[in-house]
Amino acid sequence: MKTIIVPVDFSEHSEYALKAAAALAKKRDSEILALHMLDMHVASMNESGSYHQEQTAFLLQFAKKRFHNFLKKEYLEDVKVTPIIKHFKVFSEVNEVAKKENADLIVMGSHGATGLKELFLGSNTEKVIRFSEIPVMIVKNDLENFDFEEVVYATDFSRESIGAYLQTKSIVDDLGGKLHVLYVNTPYDNFKTTAEMHQMAAEFLIAAEGNAEKLKEVSFVCDRTIEKGILNFANSVGADLIAVSTHGRKGLSHVFRGSLSEDIANHATLPILTVKM
Structure with missing residues (x-):
């Protein structure tokens, strides 16, 4: 950097x-x-x-x-x-x-x-x-701590987000932080079983890194909304930074549907890192 x-x-x-x-x-x-x-x-x-x-x-x-x-x-x-x-x-x-x-x-x-x-x-x-x-x-x-040691990156494990995931991973490595890859399962929208979530994450990691060794480091949480899941998880791990993906000129569109990025940015007090897909 x-x-x-x-x-x-x-x-x-x-x-x-x-x-x-x-x-x-x-x-x-x-x-x-x-x-x-x-x-x-x-x-x-x-x-x-x-x-x-x-x-x-x-x-x-x-x-x-x-x-x-x-x-x-x-x-x-x-x-x-x-x-x-x-x-x-x-x-x-x-x-x-x-x-x-x-x-x-x-x-x-x-x-x-x-x-x-x-x-x-x-x-x-x-x-x-x-x-x-x-x-x-x-x-x-006005941040008191500039050490971004714990970074939460929420993803839906879509293929289009692989590049953003790898870039985020590189940035967090450069910052000397730990990357928490997060998937939020909700009861109302595209609910997945535990086996389905693990399979989806494994396929994503194999496509991104050539193996699924980091599957054990991926966190799966259930919450009423994806936004609440991300914010609650970030709070639970003492996150210093939340990372999201964007579609650039298509607007501040997250890898998730709807206005999730807007909701997170409106309600989170943490710094936010946006990475273009």
Whole structure:
């Protein structure tokens, strides 16, 4: 994990993300690219060309000064931080920067449980996730512990999620954590017997890793909803992070049906790692 991108809007939540990224960077000697996007679309449509150029120059200098002050943090000492300013809020550019810089991870802040409802209604975080081709970590609080030792990855063991599983496994190994692979069995939707769950998991692991040796490490839980199963299990193992898969531009769609990802993000206080399938 050599390069981490942190979108910055100077809010306290983007500082939470910056602090988390700094902790990761110090442990892995990574570089942080702090990315700020100026909101200039309205001005470009309403103002004359000459005035717009003056306004752009003024806002750019103001952003540079604000960036300089924002990055004066003790937790950034001994961390290589490169500020990047884009002139417009084009969220696909986050992914373009990630590709250009060969970045490994995007870490960004988002609001707490109530505010996170906006995340799935067109907010900045959701837009970044839709375009991102690399994993995105969502940080919602000022974390005291930056050691992601226990990570829960919930899956339905579908073939399309194999790539996301392997990438999540690689990230967790790099973080030095333990990956808890979880399947939630519910009474109302596609209920499976114990034998059926084990067979499905074994076939998935054989396809993903060439063997089913890790079957003994897979957890199967029953709960009234998949969301409750994930959150209850994460609480029971003292998880530091919950990982989910996304379909990228198809929306923040989880390997499960419905609005599960939305529900988890709205109700979980833990950081969430999204990995594109």
